Amino acid sequence: MNDIADTSPIFSPYKLRDLELPNRVVVSPMCQYSAEEGTPNDWHLVHLGSRAVGGAGLIIAEMSGVSPIGRITPGCTGMYVDAHVEGWRRITDFVHKRSDAKIGIQLGHAGRKASTKPLWQGQNQPLDSGNWKIIAASAEAYGEGNQVPQAMDQSMIDEVVAQFGKAAERVVEAGFDMIEIHGAHGYLISGFMSPISNKRNDDYGGDLPNRMRFPLQVVDSIRAALPDGMPLGVRISATDGVEGGNTDDDAVKTSRMFKDHGVDYITASAGGIAGWSMIPRPEPLGYVPFARRIKHEASIATMAVGNINTVEEVEGILRQGDADLVALARGHLRDSYWSLHATQELGMRDGGWPDQYVAVPRQDSLWRKDRNAAGESA
Template sequence: MSSLFTPLTIRGLTIKNRITVSPMCMYSSIDGFVNDWHVVHLGSRAVGGAGLIITEAAAVSPEGRITPDDLGIWHDEHLPGLKRITTFLAEHGAVAGIQLAHAGRKASTYTSWKGSGIVPEAEGGWQTVAPSAIPFHAGQPAPTELDQTGIDRVIADFRAATLRALAAGFQVVEIHAAHGYLLQEFLSPLSNARTDSYGGSFDNRIRLLLQVVEATRAEWPAEYPLFVRISATDWTEGGWTPADSVALAAILKDRGVDLIDCSTGGNVPTADIPVGPGYQVQFAEKIRQEADILTGAVGIITNAAQAEAIIASGQADLVLLAREMLRDPYFPLHAAQELGVDVAWPDQYARAKRAKK
């Protein structure tokens, strides 16, 4: 028996295996719209056998995009393209998930192969927003500090995006509160210098995320899971800590969150991060054990034996693969063969299936 290929049931939804395609920005949209690239990119991972496929960060508002080329879900016209994706994924046995996001002070940047730094408004950029007027990089234009009206608008945008995600056929929503984007900016004292009810104490700094979760959960069907991606540590003294993450995870569980997707970093450009195979799995294990909530492990998970060990040892409930899925869209089919598990291949590909060893 393989733990990696054991189904996972969360609420009323069963995922056929523990292999998830992690959200990965493609920077290939115009005005937030899906195009053929997205359909082929995500569809090939469904053909390749992934149990859950989460789209790249979908911006809940135009100013919430990381770049002008980001995927969006801020108006109803985005829905037909998204529905095309969810329909195809379902036809090939994959659960469709979507990551809802707001980039905060890290918005309005160039796509990496088009330039670097902040896109000026004259070239299609926009004024960024954040909990405090602290730029991500020294020397960059300062973001605008959100007032209560702006905060209320962010919550409303996540609520509206949740309803659109449901209409588009998604069955998992993940709220992006990691990697130095808006919701994590509120969480971390390194980016949140507010003195009102959204700053200062731990309870104040987590307030916006809790309000977004409550708004999302209120619109999301009870039978469908809700995930939250967090950066479990800032890797920087005085910042967000693993202990903070455990405390937050326990609170999120009580608010209807089903799984914590455990990443790290992204909020401090000078953080010293000890990158290596499975370097973030420790945080998924800690949060799973200490907050008693399902977790997903990410971070240089590149082979079947490694992924199997993470699930079998109880370090996490899902493994989320990113770059390895870019290198090998059929990783789940190949991993099953390596682990001696007989899984169904698409009918169109069955003639290429090798006998189980």
Template sequence: MKVNVIGGGPGGLFYAILHRKAHPTDEVTVYERNRPDDTFGFGVVLSAATLGNVYAADQETYVNIERAFAYWDDIYTHFRGHVLKSAGHAFSGVSRLKLLQILQARAQELGVAIHYEHDVADLAPYLEADLVVAADGINSRVREGWKEHFRPHTDLRPNKFTWLGAEMTLPGFTYVFKHNAHGIWTAHAYQYEPGMCTVVAETTDAAFAAAGLEVENEAKTVAYLDEVFADEFGRGKLVTNRSYWRNFPMMRLDSWVKDNVVLLGDAAHTAHFSIGSGTKLAMESAIALAAEVDAHYGDVPKALAAYDVNRRDEVERTQHAADVSLVWFENVKRLWDVDPVQFNFSLLSRSKQITYENLRERDPAVVAEVDRWYTAKVAAEQKLIAPEPPVPPMFTPFRLRDMTLGNRVVVSPMCQYSAADGMPNDWHLMHLGARAVGGAGLVVTEMTCVAEDARISPGCAGIWTEGQAAQWRRIVDFVHTHSQAKIAMQIGHAGRKGSTQLGWDRIDHPLPDGNWPICSASALPYYPGESQVPKEMDEADMARVTAQFVAAAKAALACGFDMLELHMAHGYLLASFISPLTNRRTDGYGGGLEARMRYPLQVLDAVRAAWPEEKPLSVRISATDWAEGGLEGPDAVEIAKMLKAHGVDLVDVSTGQTDPASKPFYGRMYQTPFAEAIRLEADIATMAVGAITTADQVNTIVASGRADLCALARPHLTNPHFTLQAAAEYGISTQPWPKQYMPGKQQAESLAARAKQDAAARAVKPPPMRPAAVAAGRSRQEAAE
């Protein structure tokens, strides 16, 4: 094969190395527009995992990088006069120039031809190769030349940042957060060789403008930042190298491949610098591409097609983590008044790569401090005696009005599609009762319909008759008699998503027969051409439905429910007024957000008036529609502010399901960032829901302040005793167990203790041999501390 690599950065060079190493007789040529010793930037970060991948791919490259890197284990956070340290992070920094020199030397050793100062303005002469690897960076001419094919989607983010160097020594990765008259300034700093550090300075567009800085005025930038970070870095330390201010472009492509051309590294995808993944992605993508070319040697189209499919998951996971991280840094202002302990934990866990348990493995003292601080905070707020020893955050109590929950775990509403004519039955008693006995602090019913024609499906439960209420009363009495859990009823109206099939048939599709009339904010069918066209509600319809909600609230009160939740999410009736995708009205109930909220707030006011002052009221919303032209995160914050002003105590934050065209980005705890934004910006308690599956995640969310409660659905389907099991694993003696289950408690605690001992025994290994350069680097850091 003949291979042309366009771009001599780390990704392009490492691919050339791996290809030539595997196929020594192939002709591999790298074309680089710069001179060999040109580089923009200072040091780069490589995690232990990335270095392990490099080692597996080419030990010679790994050894040379390892000899050059500065190793650190600790992260230091400077925030509001406090310095917080956490250990166990295992990263290394290396000069970008040194990394390039190592890769250049290794490539030439293997017989790769490298042409420097070779600007590829026209790709056509290079396409005669069997394979063309376009690693020509974020401003890729190859990508831009075939833009319509690759279809890049770029989101230019609002924060400004610049890369600088600093002549100083740091003991570990260092974050500095400073606030002055112009705004908040953040420094991401790390050492990459003796006496030299990389410093990435970041701020908002507004602060940048207020400070009077200029994009390319490096002298002005250094003078200003020397003052901002003088206490942490000292003055006169910063140095520049084309240190221009930029806005970060989040970029994704529909395709990375065209014929025999494949995009690699920043040409194909970007990941925000706050998780140190630009070089990581480029080098690991080079490894993945080389593996596919080897697996399909001689069949380039097949190799590239496999690469385009198989590599995407890992890249997109990294990009998602980077996206969540960058949003955290864009919104530091909303965290400025939180306690430093919580701020630091929120910082460390921002991208979901580090969680409560993961951090415990890295640095148990940090998690112990989080537990102490959070337990004391809750005790002070609720005028309780703090337990000793402190408990994990998920086992702290939570109060709304006169209702106090014993822990932060909620059994999320889950449609069971098991009622007949709206009547709950023994299935509902078993389902809700078992999960209440399982230790959750709060159990919430499935969406309970306020009228016969408000049902989603024929199997949905209701509360429009006395017979239904009697069955609900039976369930509430069981929960209160046999558990310490509280129980809430979620009430709602299906709107245009009503008269549809059971959830295990064709969900959201109309019934084949026996349909009932449906209504909505506008006459828009859910599936055009298939679903019923709902009636656009007039004021008489609104008055009728409002009365149904009030009657349901009064019936729920008579049943003894501890809390009530209104369903204003997922495209159901009240949600259909809120979203611009489903509300096309031209009267006083359509248009801007305030007008679209008019009817939902009318229902809310009527229900709040019927629901006792001492009992809490929650509302579930869709924080985003995941669709162009629909609701977005900032809208959700405004909605939450309105809800709070009308007497709502808790916002249950879900997303999507408004329109079949929505394109959600799923992942662990994927809706939690919306709950965090609402909690901090609207100043109201929130419940996070969506792909929360472990006690570790519950602790992470609660401890970081992203939500006050965590609602779990599917985990509770497979393990009704989720909370009791977690209590046994954490050794929580204060978690109530049913007397009938006490032998199980003892066994669960014994098994959990034994599992911890076994895990600790497996973890005890001889200390690894470290190269002298690494040990010396560590000694320098310890001396600096």
């Protein structure tokens, strides 16, 4: 076996501010729709914990609402009351004590995509009962059948900006290592950024600097609550993918603005701005060119995401300098041990298996030897 830990870019450490990640593999944030009143529970502990044990360098917990009405579904997690802090603390403690992984959380507000059903009951569909009033940049529904949101006035904007700051304080208290802001897929922040959903004619609408005013206020509010050494990223839709929407040229500009406000990396996702546009399912590596452009033209670290699945693909992205980190979502649903399996595929001697599981790599080679001694082919 070769010990190629030193040569595989996947398993080279990476530093964001004071945070040292053991490798470049990220568990992309994935809503689980399984919380009660926003509080994470055993499901989240096992879901996130097993992926930490599985060897990823960074786990990003699902989009968590900064207020009850900012949740996508009634089952979404939150970070708006102290009970949430306790629930999350149990999970961050486990990850830190039992793995080398670091753990962050995605903070968001669902805006006009709030008060909807979990993925498996009909994505972006309003609830059958118990809908709550929703808010957004402008009073236009996300899609046919969705509620018309209330357009936010200045006091509502100020309130949500403060909620993000308060949530960030709770994130620190809960023991997370970093925050990613959900600024993609048509949720509240993305909704302000895009001319498709932002029809305002005040200081928060119109040209790009105006449409960025609210997102940047959110960034400032969060930054003010974080220790200097704690990283902050933003996931954006690097293109709305529709005529009249934001393009990847805009993504470079918005990334520069985020960087100037203390954001450390950009995750380049895409789409989702309106019901009729949906999030296009990317071809394998389909969004990687956006991560590459933003990294090189806005001079900021990037996280690639979107239909990236194989060890070869992740290595390629990192070797070519397209991104600094690579997030896999469904790949980690299929295999919570994606990173440990990658070490085996790469033939690394010390694959980082937990002590409790060290029988796997050892036993595999012993087993092969025994079978060979017994005259069987390996």
